[in-house]
Amino acid sequence: MTDFSHLVHQANLIGGAWVGAESGAVFDVTNPATGDVIARVPNAGEVETRRAIDAAHAAFPAYAALPLNDRVAMMRRLHQAILDNQEALAWMMTAEQGKPLVEARAEIASSAAYVLWFAEEARRIYGEIIPSPVKGRRLMTTRHPVGVVAAITPWNFPSSMLARKIGPALAAGCTVVVKPASATPLSALVWGQLAEQAGFPPGVVNVLTGSARAIGGEIMANPKVRKITFTGSTDIGKDLIRAAAGTVKRVSMELGGNAPFMVFDDADLDRAVTGALFAKFRNAGQTCVCTNRLYVQSGIYDRFTEAFAARVAAMKVAPGHEAGAEQGPMIDEAAIAKMEDLLADALSKGGQLVTGGGRHARGGLFFQPTVVKNATTDMRMNSEEIFGPVAAIYRFDTEDEVVALANDTEYGLAAYAYTQDMARMFRLQDQLGYGLLGINEVAIVTPEAPFGGIKESGVGREGGRQGIEDFLDLKYTCIGGL
Numbered sequence: 001m002t003d004f005s006h007l008v009h010q011a012n013l014i015g016g017a018w019v020g021a022e023s024g025a026v027f028d029v030t031n032p033a034t035g036d037v038i039a040r041v042p043n044a045g046e047v048e049t050r051r052a053i054d055a056a057h058a059a060f061p062a063y064a065a066l067p068l069n070d071r072v073a074m075m076r077r078l079h080q081a082i083l084d085n086q087e088a089l090a091w092m093m094t095a096e097q098g099k100p101l102v103e104a105r106a107e108i109a110s111s112a113a114y115v116l117w118f119a120e121e122a123r124r125i126y127g128e129i130i131p132s133p134v135k136g137r138r139l140m141t142t143r144h145p146v147g148v149v150a151a152i153t154p155w156n157f158p159s160s161m162l163a164r165k166i167g168p169a170l171a172a173g174c175t176v177v178v179k180p181a182s183a184t185p186l187s188a189l190v191w192g193q194l195a196e197q198a199g200f201p202p203g204v205v206n207v208l209t210g211s212a213r214a215i216g217g218e219i220m221a222n223p224k225v226r227k228i229t230f231t232g233s234t235d236i237g238k239d240l241i242r243a244a245a246g247t248v249k250r251v252s253m254e255l256g257g258n259a260p261f262m263v264f265d266d267a268d269l270d271r272a273v274t275g276a277l278f279a280k281f282r283n284a285g286q287t288c289v290c291t292n293r294l295y296v297q298s299g300i301y302d303r304f305t306e307a308f309a310a311r312v313a314a315m316k317v318a319p320g321h322e323a324g325a326e327q328g329p330m331i332d333e334a335a336i337a338k339m340e341d342l343l344a345d346a347l348s349k350g351g352q353l354v355t356g357g358g359r360h361a362r363g364g365l366f367f368q369p370t371v372v373k374n375a376t377t378d379m380r381m382n383s384e385e386i387f388g389p390v391a392a393i394y395r396f397d398t399e400d401e402v403v404a405l406a407n408d409t410e411y412g413l414a415a416y417a418y419t420q421d422m423a424r425m426f427r428l429q430d431q432l433g434y435g436l437l438g439i440n441e442v443a444i445v446t447p448e449a450p451f452g453g454i455k456e457s458g459v460g461r462e463g464g465r466q467g468i469e470d471f472l473d474l475k476y477t478c479i480g481g482l
């Protein structure tokens with residue numbers, strides 16, 4: 001077993017104490033590239049969750065009342081602590097999640113950038129003075145932290161998903177209880193350590209690992225939790241929205257996607273191919289903004305498919321720690337089985353394999369980067385989130401046709417288009433039903449801009465000046481008799 005003790009406590013952080021589950025139960029954390037057990041962390045449940053919520057609730061009034069300068073200083077120290085440990089944190093993330101080290105490094109840098117952004121935004125939690133319609137009154141709004149925030153996060157971005165939740169929560173003056181995915185608990189536990197180092201008082205940041213149902217159940221039922229912020233599947237998100245009704249918690253949801261990637265005849269071919277490669281294969285295709293449907297116009301279809309498939313076939317599939325790795329392992333066996341099912345379905349319906357097509361010769365959880373052409377709307381991968389390294393290329397003729405195809409989904413997270421026609425860019429902006437739109441660009445996520453979906457892809461925004469709003473309650477005050 002790799003010794004991670006120098007990097008992270010293999011314990012939960014509750015009210016400033018690093019503790020195990022009351023029952024002593026633990027679960028294994030494995031490296032998806034090797035199958036090796038790399039750590040054991042507590043298998044916490046309802047009791048530990050209640051304790052963490054109580055700790056966050058008790059810490060809230062004093063934390064919210066701290067001078068703004070103190071809060072900002074802690075956040076700046078947290079930002080620096082993340083950067084100071086970037087290499088070790090990236091290495092640990094690759095060990096538990098599998099992504100290539102270059103991607104893990106970039107994710108850690110992104111986590112730090114979100115913390116810094118929200119440290120800056122903490123200074124701009126403005127209220128308003130509203131002109132009074134009558135004499136002798138002063139009307140105003142002020143904004144206040146919502147209280148205890150619970151954050152539930154997935155395994156595909158085990159650090160930055162937390163940054164986008166913990167960052168605004170701490171900046172707003174909220175305290176947090178964090179529950180990461182069980183596949184990637186280490187990258188979350190370390191947030192507890194870094195927050196301690198940065199000087200956040202005990203109870204402000206609490207981190208629990210263990211049963212999603214038990215921890216999630218208590219979080220959702222407990223009236224002390226005033227907000228739930230979740231990134232994960234649409235199905236679980238819907239359950240959490242329903243459960244939030246019981247105590248009318250605020251909800252922020254970053255859910256599934258079914259991203260279209262449109263390449264028009266007038267596109268810069270090289271740029272489109274490079275963009276498609278990143279948008280499809282980053283993190284082995286396991287991101288909610290990954291391209292799910294590649295739509296290519298007839299006039300450029302063959303050239304694009306050939307150039308794209310050549311680049312895909314040349315990708316280096318290897319453990320994320322290996323130099324030059326471009327695609328690591330998938331997260332688990334179920335993810336591999338899903339690729340196999342979706343591919344079998346597509347090929348039985350007329351899809352043609354251009355490259356890849358199954359498990360990789362490296363064995364284990366490695367899957368070949370795969371391209372299928374002649375994809376059609378009756379294939380399961382047209383409507384289901386692939387969440388893996390399989391690219392499906394569809395053909396289209398007109399802009400109206402592709403816009404209709406792109407919008408024909410209950411999801412609305414990210415969409416991409418490659419075209420040189422400026423008028424078309426604005427038509428796409430108006431007509432595509434998506435919260436995020438990349439035109440001639442795919443690496444569009446940045447702390448300065450609001451990230452989030454519409455339709456069944458979610459509610460709320462993370463990042464941008466909007467990213468802190470969901471962590472604040474608005475109060476209106478009327479002073480009379482002036």
Ligand code: ADP
Nearest residue numbers: 153154155180181182212213216231232233236
């Ligand atoms: P993914 O498998 O893509 O990460 P999930 O929606 O299954 O998506 O999981 C996202 C997060 O939600 C994980 O931390 C998981 O443990 C958690 N989770 C799963 N089921 C529940 C549930 N019933 N209540 C609360 N959290 C849950």
